[in-house]
Amino acid sequence: MFGGDVSPESTVFGSGDPDSAVVGSVHGDEPTGVRAIHRVLEPPPTFDRPVKFVVANPPAAVAHRRYLDVDMNRVFPGDADADERERRLAAQLVAETDDCTVLSIHTTRATSDPVAFVTSEHRRTLEVVSQLPLDYVVNERPTVDSAFSSTGAVSVEVGKPERDDAIAKAEEIIRAFLRVVGAVDEPSPPTSSPAYFTTDDTIEKPGSHDSYELLVENFERVEAGTAYAKADGETLVADESFVPILVSETGYDDIFGYRGHRTADSLDGARDAWLGDG
Missing domain, CATH: 2.40.50 (OB fold (Dihydrolipoamide Acetyltransferase, E2P))
Structure with missing residues (x-):
């Protein structure tokens, strides 16, 4: 276990207090989200509304390990006083994104098709995810109740780890999310009509x-x-x-x-x- 200070890394683009956030690296061995964020921000678009961009688990990302103490995506809402790094980081991430509409980017070995995971009681989450360019939306509440999605985040598995097509899809989804929350004013491509599933x-x-x-x-x-x-x-x-x-x-x-x-x-x-x- 780890006794030192640790916290997510957060940067705000645009003026004012952000009410939207894009999160990468909840798992340290999934750099695709952070790489896609860099693509979106180099150069940054003109932001009509401020957005917070967050690296959720910096120490695991540096080590390129899924987690260092416990799986962060199974311990939300976390515990600010816990011994395990990821429990503390989870609590800090919840505080960091409080009152924000949140997109979290992940990767999976299971499929190359983007899949969004949500918990059904968050109405705003359902509205946002229905407008993103993906085919599948899954309510994971019946089987997982301590993932980041349980806090209201839209968690999207964009494809297989570290593949160029997954990074490109993550970039596309981030840009779509920024349009949906009104952060940028850019032309919107045709939207998909996802199917909805329950675990x-x-x-x-x-x-x-x-x-x-x-x-x-x-x-x-x-x-x-x-x-x-x-x-x-x-x-x-x-x-x-x-x-x-x-x-x-x-x-x-x-x-x-x-x-x-x-x-x-x-x-x-x-x-x-x-x-x-x-």
């Missing part, structure tokens, strides 16, 4: 095996009785139908990813399902 459970890896093979694709429905993976050649069969969400052989030590379902094909449908607005 139901984790997909556990059975026991200790040397090799795993997935037989399904993310966001493509798996019917009951269908083989979805192999563990050391042993076939694993779905007991019931589900939609694979952020599944991969190597992304997690003990799970493949998440089992979920398609909730809606529109923002109004998602609001009806998640907020009871129907």
Whole structure:
């Protein structure tokens, strides 16, 4: 554990008190978000509203490690007095972005397609994410309640780590976010219409095996009785139908990813399902 002072690194562009923030490096081994932020800011656009840009976990980023004490994206809202660096950083990041509309950039080994994770009770988050250039929006509240998204952030997995296409997609999403929150006045490209999903459970890896093979694709429905993976050649069969969400052989030590379902094909449908607005 670490006893020294540590805090996120924050820079404001534009005049006044920012009510929007873009965050990178919650995980120190995911530099894509910070690299995309640098692209957006070199040179910086003309800001009509101030925006805060934040490196969430500087010591892990310098070490190029996912975390140094605990996984920061599993300990929100954090604890300012904790021994572990990431718990303290989480609390400081929450304070740093308080009252801000927040975009957080991440990467994943599971898919090259951008995926947004939200928690359903944050209405402003749903409005913002519906206008970003991505195809999938996932409510992760049923299975994860201590990720950064639980504070109201839009957390976007932009693709696979350190790939040029992921950095380019992150830049595109950041620029779109800045337009959506009114921070910049730039022409808006045609928006996508994402599908909305809900996580139901984790997909556990059975026991200790040397090799795993997935037989399904993310966001493509798996019917009951269908083989979805192999563990050391042993076939694993779905007991019931589900939609694979952020599944991969190597992304997690003990799970493949998440089992979920398609909730809606529109923002109004998602609001009806998640907020009871129907």
